[in-house]
Amino acid sequence: xxxxxxxxxxxxxxxxxKTAITKPATIKTLQTVLTISSLTLALTCQQNSHTAKSNNHxxxxxxxxxxxxxxxxxxxxxxxxxxxCLKPKKAAGYDDFKPxxxxxxxxxxVTPLTHICNISFTTGVFPDKLKIAKVLPIFKKGExxxxxxxxxxxxxxxxxxxxxxxxxxxxxxxxxANDILCKEQYGFRPGHSTELALQMPxxxxxxxxIRKHVxxxx
Numbered sequence: 001x002x003x004x005x006x007x008x009x010x011x012x013x014x015x016x017x018k019t020a021i022t023k024p025a026t027i028k029t030l031q032t033v034l035t036i037s038s039l040t041l042a043l044t045c046q047q048n049s050h051t052a053k054s055n056n057h058x059x060x061x062x063x064x065x066x067x068x069x070x071x072x073x074x075x076x077x078x079x080x081x082x083x084x085c086l087k088p089k090k091a092a093g094y095d096d097f098k099p100x101x102x103x104x105x106x107x108x109x110v111t112p113l114t115h116i117c118n119i120s121f122t123t124g125v126f127p128d129k130l131k132i133a134k135v136l137p138i139f140k141k142g143e144x145x146x147x148x149x150x151x152x153x154x155x156x157x158x159x160x161x162x163x164x165x166x167x168x169x170x171x172x173x174x175x176x177a178n179d180i181l182c183k184e185q186y187g188f189r190p191g192h193s194t195e196l197a198l199q200m201p202x203x204x205x206x207x208x209x210i211r212k213h214v215x216x217x218x
Contacts, residue, residue, distance in 0.1 A: 073117045073166055075110045082106055085165045086158055093157035094134040102158040117163055121170075130160035 086099040106113075120126060133154035142149040156164075172190065175181050181189070186197040 071170075073114050073121070075114050078110055078114050078117065078162065078166070079106060081165050081169070082158075082162050085161050091134075091155050093155050093160070094132050095129075095157050095159075097158055099158050113159070113162075117166055120163060121167065126163070130157055130163060132157070 082103060086103055088100040088103070090099050092098040116127070133156050135152050135154050137150040138153050140149050140151055184197075186192040186194055
């Protein structure tokens with residue numbers, strides 16, 4: 001792993017030294033960078049996965065009272081989630097299924113897809129094929145023949161997005177129902193924003209001034 005990381009680092013240093021890109025080598029070299037980086041990440045995740053699996057026996061026989069998986073996925077929920085998270089104009093993942101096509105055929109495959117989602121949740125296994133992402137280099141700004149002016153984006157399969165959103169909804173509902181997150185947690189929560197995080201102190205200070213309370217500025 002150390003050798004692979006050093007290879008990636010040296011490769012990036014060589015590529016991102018603001019050396020002009022020749023036309024024929026552009027796509028091939030960008031693919032090399034993204035492939036090596038993805039391989040490094042995959043091997044790291046695989047090692048972490050093996051470590052986690054070795055510890056599974058400690059928890060597999062213990063029942064959990066307040067489980068996150070409190071209710072199974074239903075077809076109506078899956079259709080609603082898919083309609084919300086799949087944007088028709090977004091690009092297709094590695095499987096070449098575009099969001100608009102998936103939304104059209106979803107009523108015909110919703111039953112087996114719902115079954116797959118429920119199996120994934122009850123077994124705790126995310127399908128390997130849904131972990132694959134299509135990585136594309138996107139031009140940011142500056143000169144188009146400089147490697148460092150590109151950033152990679154990953155495009156997931158539509159089915160991966162649906163399964164991810166279903167689990168995300170359950171985690172959020174579980175955290176809210178059990179009052180686990182503090183009320184000052186504004187980021188990445190429905191109905192909350194960083195703007196609200198700035199507004200709340202101002203509101204509290206204003207109320208304190210009106211009530212003629214002593215303010216602590218330290």
